[in-house]
Amino acid sequence: MESRTIRNIKTLSPYLCAIKFNFHFLLPLGQRQIAKINKIAHDHHLQTMADIKLNDIGNTNSVTAETLWGMGFDSVIANPIMGPGNLEKLILHAHKNGNGVISLCHMSSPEAQMTYELPVQLKSKKTILYHLFLEWATSLGADGIIVGATFPDIVSFCKKKSRGKLGIYSPGIGTQGVTYKRQSSQDLTI
Structure with a gap:
């Protein structure tokens, strides 16, 4: 997996600005392997994102x-379901260290409609969950948002509502849910 990833970085780098490494890709790798892949991506002028949808308490x-940035990641993708207070702490911590936070707004899977488009009632207003996530990302200073390319109307809505304050990253073009076959504890193949 490591050699294939490095080969892909070297081949595709002229056509990319960043690489998003998913959680399932990172789990079987060690810190040295991840740091090496990040260094090669940086050597090819690419930013790297840890797509772990971070969602926990502030500490x-x-x-x-800190662990991810120590391995060379430029940014982390976070799930704002953690609440605006924890999201803001993460963003402030990232910016203090010269790193970024990309906030999940709406996922690319078809099932995302069942959750990210839920109506929610706040104290005095009713809204849609992904609208709330967009509002938090914009007001708290996130470096961008994730909106699945499979929902172009939502991408357009978010672009208009954010008024250029956020980069919009839209995964999900092409095949969704690639199946990986584990050959050993150190090898994963597509």
Whole structure:
């Protein structure tokens, strides 16, 4: 997996600005392997994102983020379901250290409609969950949002509502849910 990833970085780097490494990709790798992959990506002028959808209390988020940044990641993808207070702490911590936070707004899977489009009642207003996530990302200074490319109307809505304050990253073009076959504890193949 490591050699294939490095080969892909070298081949595709002229066409990319960043690479998003999913949680299931990172789990079987060691810290040295991850740091090596991040260094090669940086050598090819690419930013790297840890797509772990971080979602916990402030201290856990900080420790996790520090570990990821120590391995060379430029940013972390966070799930704002943790609440605005914890999201803000993570963003402030990231910015203090020269790193970024990309906040999940709406996922690309078809099932995302069942959750991210839920109506929610706040104290005095009714809204849609992903609208709330967009509002938090914008007001708290996130470095960008994730909105699945499989929902182009929502991508357009978020672009209009954020008024250029946020980068929008839209995964989900093409095949969703690639199946990986584990050959050993150190090898994963597509």
